[in-house]
Amino acid sequence: MTEKEREKKIFGISDEIIERCVRCGSCRTVCPVFNVTHEEPSVARGKIFLANMINQGKVELDKEAAEFFNLCATCLRCAELC
Numbered sequence: 001m002t003e004k005e006r007e008k009k010i011f012g013i014s015d016e017i018i019e020r021c022v023r024c025g026s027c028r029t030v031c032p033v034f035n036v037t038h039e040e041p042s043v044a045r046g047k048i049f050l051a052n053m054i055n056q057g058k059v060e061l062d063k064e065a066a067e068f069f070n071l072c073a074t075c076l077r078c079a080e081l082c
Helices: 003-011 015-020 026-030 032-037 044-055 063-070 077-081
Strands: none
Touching (some): 026 032, 026 044
């Protein structure tokens, strides 16, 4: 398994999910984590964007970037809207 495949498996964000996101931002309106942090990478759209940048090699998967993937209440409100 390549490093890229490992990252995708860990984060569960495939190219299909990246391509499906239309970046509308609706997930921001219902995300309890975003309502506290007000940081784009803490919401689904931000995580998808960050995963895409990591997959393209434009952003390093460092500790700070990895922490954003752990910021999730797992309420799935974002998925209900998307």
